[in-house]
Amino acid sequence: MRSLLGFDDVQRASLWRRLSAMERAGIPIQVSVGRLVDQGGEGLALTAVRADLAEGLGMDEAFGRAGALSPLERRLIGAATKGGRLPEVLDDLAEHFDDRAATKRALVASLAYPVFLMHAAVFFPSLPVLVTDGLLAFIAAVLLPIAAVYGVIGAVVLGWRALRAADPLAADRRLLALPVAGAVVHKRALATSLNVLRLLHASGVPAFEALEAAGAACPNAEVGRAFDRVREALGQGLSMGQAFAGEPLFPPEVVDVITTGETSGQLDDLLLRATRRLEDEAKLARRALIVVAGLATFSLAAGLVAWKIFSFWSGYLDAIRKAF
Secondary structure (H helix, E strand, O other), rough: OOOOOHHHHHHHHHHHHHHHHHHOOOOOOHHHHHHHOOOOOHHHHHHHHHHHOOOOOOOOHHHHHOOOOHHHHHHHHHHHHHHHHHHHHHHHHHHHHHHHHHHHHHHHHHHHHHHHHHHHHHHHHHHHHHHHHHHHHHHHHHHHHHHHHHHHHHHHHHHHHHHHHHOHHHHHHHHHOOOHHHHHHHHHHHHHHHHHHHHHHOOEEEEEEEEHHHHHHOOOOHHHHHHHHHHHHHHOOOOHHHHHHHHOOOOOHOOOOOHHHHHOHHHHHHHHHHHHHHHHHHHHHHHHHHHHHHHHHHHHHHHHHHHHHHHHHHHHHHHHHHOO
16 A cells, blocks of 8 residues: 555665765765664665675675665666766656656556446346345345456556566566556656666766667667667667667657767757656656546546446336336
């Protein structure tokens, strides 16, 4: 329930925000991590990081081995250590988890009433069955249909997780193909990787290495592969603008930013603008997705209520005909 309502994401955002503040204050990373672990709570996710730092491992390796962190967190922090932009990336991670928490809460709020209607449409019309036919008949009339619905939902979730574990690339391709939701995932993945590219490029990291880190940090495997293909095209002698232009997963505005920035020497500033625009568009698409999900669920609930009312009156009229 905590995860469903976004409480875990809020705590994770607070963790990265506190670590960013300590980093900006000049506190050594080993001391900062140790303080967060000693404070308990979400800071315990860094227990393995503290141990690895104490053994002399580098920061990128210590965070990269932390099983309590998500792949996105490990990859972004690893990229940040290469470019010396750790506070900025930690702030981005905090914003990412804040956005995710807000999305979860908005989705729950949008679905709460229609889901209640769906349960009420099954439960209340079947109350007479409890009186006339007993508990077992009531369970068959109410709990079994609800259990079947939740069983289907559970099977879909488990199937999706199995697909992600077995073939992440195929799963992410299907995710990008979804209406509305695919646009959210696409824009968010582009914004994440372009931001990594910007941070590393601004720190003087060669483009070839920066693109490799951007692809590795991408939360969507299919979009990440596009960055890998751009890196391969650079190795074949193409310019960065030409390499990006050859990839259909990059929208024209992103290609224009790369081409203009490469020729004008203002790639860092233009990438920052493009990243912010993509993040704003992702937020708008996410809000549209929440609205669509709420309307779809409400329509389903309304249809179920209408069917229950029709079934009740049909049965009632049949009973009257039989009586006369």
